[in-house]
Amino acid sequence: MTSAPTTLTDPLELERGKRRRQQREALLAILFVAPATIVTFVFRIWPVIFGFYVSLHQWRANSHSFLGLDQYVRALGNAAYVLAFLLCILFFYGGYIGLRKARQEMAEGKGNFYPYLLPGLILSVGIITLMVGMAAQDSDLFWAGAFLALIGGAVYWAMVRRAGGLVLHHFGLHAVQLCSLWLLGLGLFVFAIVEIQANVALAFQMLVVLAPDLFVPPLILQMIMSAVLVLAALGAYAVSRWRSRLTEEFDRRRIVANLLVALLLLLAIGSFFYLIAAFQFDTEAAAAVQPLGSAEVGGAGEAATGLPRDEFRRLYGAPKGENLASMLMAWPQVLSISIGFFLMFVAYRLWKQAAAAERDMSVATFLGLAIVLAIGGWLLIVELPQAMASGDLSYYQSLLITVSYALGTVPLQLGLGLFLAYILFYEVRFGKSFYRVVYFIPYVAPTVVTATVFGIIFSPRPYSLANQVLTALGIQPVGWLQESKGVFLVIAQMLWGPDVIVPSFLAGPSLALISIIIYSIWVFAGYNAVIFLAGLGAIPGELFEAAKVDGAGRWQAFRRIIFPLLSPTTFFLLILSITGTFRAFTHVYTMRQAAARGSADTATVHIFLQFWQFNQWGYASAMAFVLFGIILILTLIQNELSKERVFYG
Amino acid sequence: MADLAKSSPAEGARSSTARRVSPHIGVPRLQVDLFRIVAYAIITLGALVCIIPFLWMLSVSLMSLGETQSGQIRTNQLFIEVFHLTDEEMDTTLEEVIPAFVKSTASISRSELAMTAREYATKRDSYAIIGTNTVIRGGIVNYIRAWDKANFRRYMMNSIIMTLLQVVGQTLFSILAAYAFARMRFPGRDLLFAMFLATLFIPATILLIPNYLTVVALNNAFNGFYQSIGLTQIATQLGLRWIDGWFGLTVPFLASTFGIFLLRQFFRQIPEDLYDAARIDGAGHTRFLFRVVVPISRAAIVTIVLFTFLEAWNSLDWPILVTQAVEWRPISYGLYAFQNDVNVELNLMMAGAVIALIPVLIVYFFTQKQFTEGIATTGLKG
Known part of the structure; x- marks a missing residue:
């Protein structure tokens, strides 16, 4: 900077100056993003890793004991293992995306990707070790990881220097993405298998003692045959892909490929039948041990493990027949639910192909196949509630409450919001901005304030506002936020007296939850209306005008023009409100009352209570991660569906 | 520079939105339309439903204790x-x-x-x-009692300071980061931004426990540090601690992915020529950012300020976690504590609710024009 610009025309000097400017800009930019990045990393990204680590432990203030997936199994029953395998697939897919991008760039002639895998691998191993060391507060592991990461970085740097490329090469990122995700996926896979083996194998040993005349193939054999089934099916698919790429008509390799496919398919079918038979035996055994009490099961456990009673109790607690049954069913459930999801996925792909197909025949074939597969997949997934029911019933209950909360609020608040926005935008001329301000107030007002007010309005006192409205209508006052009975049950009791019998699945969500749903609609309908208004403002008025000229009525204009053009806003709000209901905390926590006996506790509140009142940190973390998984899957599904339905102009 | 600001895209976007919003093309003017009358009735009814709980809250807050238990809707008490x-x-x-x-x-x-x-x-x-x-x-006594006896004075102070720190810090850091993401080149930019975006999908529930553990660890580390330099007293008085202090209450919220994302979208619409002109005038990135970009992005920034403000003012679970002493808790906790009190005095509780509501209403009415504009001109329209 200080040297006088005497040689401005010198290209070398120009180049150097440009470089210096770029470096200065990069430095300033890093300074700009540093505060937000540090905070985001420490309080948004690191906790995900650390929280997962906590969820694998019985976490106390000073000591932590490793439990593995046990707390997930406690929360979800056998569905936890399914979740682990689904996550594995997600990780593998994420890594594969990195590979695909790298190969794309290779095809564009940007160099050779594969050598970068070496530093990528070292770096990934280093980073993962470092993270584990940090979470475990184990300094040896931490430093070992840091050392490995440094070595990986150095190797990478040397390679980049030799190739003369940019410091931050895309290949490096892809390699790290590929290696770290695949390593994590592999680790999780092995971990899940080991966990199942450790938790479930004992049940099979006990079965030999309890019912020696029942034949059940050992767990490890069932697992190996499942692996054979999956690998054979994948192999057959891969070979047939390879075969279809052979161009020559009479290639000898074709014959080999055909033979190989036939062989693999045979293997897959054989292992499939074996598994079906094995699962039949499992189911029979589970039914047989189901009614046994803890004394018998405990005795069998002591005999199978050869441990004295106290030692067995300390290690395994006091299992009952139903625990044993759910353990016996673990592997069948894992496999059938996974296959169910897979079939659903295939059915979805076929469905899309049917939409793209041209001939009627192929449309019919694809559609028929898709429907058959979807039904099959659904029948297999139906096992899921049963798998979950072997877990924590109160958590399962809170998830169901969350679902009914979402179903109760989202459609109504979106529909109302759209309706109000439409009226405000197209029908109202005077005081438009006044209405907009007013409709936004419930959302802007502090949640605790409005929740407190609604807590009083919906209080069970005979003089609360809600009950006064009921009295004015000639209806008996009800318990509102303190009422744990289902809403339909309450209505039926009003109509036909307190002795009326309503089956529990028809009782509906509790009246306490209904009160909270009413509150949520009150808060968010106006908010949605304001966002919809912004969306309506972006629709060109000429289109509406043209429709009017063509003689379209209000409903037609809305259905054919406004609604399709509004779909991005609708989709945005849909995602926002669904994930919002799954995250809802403050108002539910404020409005919940002990007298409702948890009938309005959504999953987030349940988790918070487990954490804060009962000090179950590790367990609460595990439940939170399950909720996270559910939200993630919902978002992914919505994203996939929106690709067809949403019109982005 | 002032001339430059006038031709900004925000200005353009605003006027074009206004043009699109206002006219009702194609709707005949002088026609008595039954649908329209019904529409007005519905929209007014909806507005009433939005407002009534607040009026009721105000009414109860002015009642005497006996009146709250009698079920009447209006108070007979004088205000003062x-x-x-x-x-x-x-x-x-x-x-x-x-x-x-x-x-x-x-x-x-x-x-x-x-x-x-x-x-x-x-x-x-x-x-x-x-x-x-x-x-x-009269009714005002409820407010005085809520303010003094129910400790709302202290809660209010806590909430105001906490919210102020969060709003200022978060807005500043978001502006800086968003500008860097939108306008500047540096290695790893896209990867970093993708990482930020990924955090949008992480629900607060899974962050709660690990963040609490982090804050406890930080608190211990800071306390040890203060002890070693002999400043424990001063640090405690100033609240420079993680548990029962401003650090724990505010630092985790100093970065907002949503804000960065929104502002980045806005900043990217600003034409490149503007920056070139500024550079010719001898302005670097920093000056360009604060003299040109920030003034013309006022609507988007106000939106973020309001959202941050609401979030900070509403937060309940995190402040309960990181504070042990009641003196450090915010106003949302004050109301929550009322709710769980068995012998709750409804009139005091509603007075507390009104007190907690007033700052929000003030901020909302002052910013609502820019705010609705911000919604219309930023990514929020979908």
């Missing part, structure tokens, strides 16, 4: 009645002289008769003493 008494009158017992502010002598028990007027007014919930010898009665 003021009685000036002399010092002498304040210190005479009720046996000798019944002071002017006593409503009816029938409700006075024998033990109360032995009290001085000052003691009586202090003891009875429906009176408050202002200064030394002014007794007031």
